[in-house]
Amino acid sequence: MVHTKIYTKILRPIFFKFDPEFVHDLITEVGDLLGKTPLLKDMLDFWFNYQHPMLVQDIKGIRFNNPVGLAAGFDKDARLMNILPHVGFGHQEIGSVTAKPCKGNKKPRMWRLPRYKSIVVYYGLKNPGCQAIAKKLYGKKFKLTLGISIAKTNCKETADLNVGIEDYYKSFRLLEPFGDYFTINISCPNAFGGLPFTDKKSFNELLTKLETVHTDKPIFIKMSPDLTDKELNDIIKVCDSHRVDGFVISNLSKKREDLNIPEKEFKAEFSKVGPGGLSGNLVRRKSIDMINKVYTKTEGRYIIMGVGGIFSAKDAYEMIKSGASLVQLITGMIYEGPGVIEEINRGLVKLLKKEGYNSLSEAIGAYHKTKKVTRNKIN
Numbered sequence: 001m002v003h004t005k006i007y008t009k010i011l012r013p014i015f016f017k018f019d020p021e022f023v024h025d026l027i028t029e030v031g032d033l034l035g036k037t038p039l040l041k042d043m044l045d046f047w048f049n050y051q052h053p054m055l056v057q058d059i060k061g062i063r064f065n066n067p068v069g070l071a072a073g074f075d076k077d078a079r080l081m082n083i084l085p086h087v088g089f090g091h092q093e094i095g096s097v098t099a100k101p102c103k104g105n106k107k108p109r110m111w112r113l114p115r116y117k118s119i120v121v122y123y124g125l126k127n128p129g130c131q132a133i134a135k136k137l138y139g140k141k142f143k144l145t146l147g148i149s150i151a152k153t154n155c156k157e158t159a160d161l162n163v164g165i166e167d168y169y170k171s172f173r174l175l176e177p178f179g180d181y182f183t184i185n186i187s188c189p190n191a192f193g194g195l196p197f198t199d200k201k202s203f204n205e206l207l208t209k210l211e212t213v214h215t216d217k218p219i220f221i222k223m224s225p226d227l228t229d230k231e232l233n234d235i236i237k238v239c240d241s242h243r244v245d246g247f248v249i250s251n252l253s254k255k256r257e258d259l260n261i262p263e264k265e266f267k268a269e270f271s272k273v274g275p276g277g278l279s280g281n282l283v284r285r286k287s288i289d290m291i292n293k294v295y296t297k298t299e300g301r302y303i304i305m306g307v308g309g310i311f312s313a314k315d316a317y318e319m320i321k322s323g324a325s326l327v328q329l330i331t332g333m334i335y336e337g338p339g340v341i342e343e344i345n346r347g348l349v350k351l352l353k354k355e356g357y358n359s360l361s362e363a364i365g366a367y368h369k370t371k372k373v374t375r376n377k378i379n
């Protein structure tokens with residue numbers, strides 16, 4: 001609480017005076033530096049690192065100390081693995097990583113919408129490429145559960161289906177030894193060629209190719225919150241016939257026409273920003289609706305990571321009761337500061353106790369319990 005107040009009253013007003021990408025790069029530099037400084041890590045542990053046995057889960061053989069992870073896109077270049085466990089995260093997802101290095105879209109490519117606690121993101125998969133990431137991870141052991149998000153290089157050539165599939169395959173094959181789990185990102189709203197893998201046939205070809213990489217590590221599919229019901233059903237159907245363990249729900253939302261913002265206000269707010277996907281408050285309802293849909297449609301067979309507009313324990317708890325086993329965030333940390341992670345974890349323990357649960361895993365999908373939905377299988 002105190003940390004969040006210090007951040008929102010002092011640091012946030014300063015950060016928000018500068019370009020969002022500049023601040024993102026600066027925080028990454030500072031985080032990288034702190035990760036190399038043992039004394040500072042101990043101090044961060046003391047301030048931020050809240051752990052509780054009720055929050056621990058063993059999912060598909062992987063230990064998650066708590067359910068709150070850093071979503072893909074913040075630590076694109078894998079620079080924060082040494083610092084994130086000390087600010088209280090339970091896991092992190094690096095990337096998205098692509099086969100070739102990618103500069104991303106032209107700047108500016110990130111804007112704030114403070115009125116809605118949202119970010120407009122138009123990075124276009126900026127990252128150093130899978131070889132540079134593999135080199136960075138080689139031979140290292142990390143405290144934090146590590147997810148690697150894989151996308152296809154944002155360029156004209158990968159708009160060809162086979163080239164696009166090869167691109168995913170190359171990164172997955174190279175990075176397989178390094179991650180604890182993998183997320184196949186088929187939902188970047190800012191890449192050349194749109195979202196080709198929402199088509200059943202193309203998605204099936206992608207998963208068939210990825211299955212030739214021998215691995216027993218969990219594989220997740222990251223979905224767009226803008227999918228139609230048909231696209232969602234098709235994706236689930238294809239996953240049912242492959243070795244997919246779960247879904248990350250959801251990515252940024254490209255749609256602006258369904259935000260229910262009065263026209264005048266919309267014009268005033270959105271005229272200040274560029275193109276791109278929306279995060280934060282503007283995507284939360286869409287993410288939660290999709291989590292509920294997927295959990296009920298699949299009767300809890302898949303592990304769900306809930307992402308989109310989590311700012312508090314209440315937000316995280318709603319996702320968990322809707323069917324998420326884990327949650328992730330970026331925008332919550334940008335608006336509320338790193339103290340929000342501790343606040344969410346501490347708050348979750350309180351909410352679980354209040355409702356008579358012995359552990360977080362008991363609350364997963366609680367909204368659907370009366371319908372006798374099978375809970376996620378936790379090994």
Ligand SMILES: Cc1cc2nc3c(=O)[nH]c(=O)nc-3n(C[C@H](O)[C@H](O)[C@H](O)COP(=O)(O)O)c2cc1C
Pocket residue numbers: 071072073074095096110119121123125149185222250251252278279280281283307308309310328329330331332
């Ligand atoms: C600056 C920024 C960069 C992002 N880059 C990626 C990315 O490379 N890959 C990806 O799968 N999602 C990316 N995302 C989406 C987030 O992982 C997340 O799905 C989305 O922001 C909703 O969560 P939030 O409201 O907590 O930010 C990015 C989001 C932000 C804010």
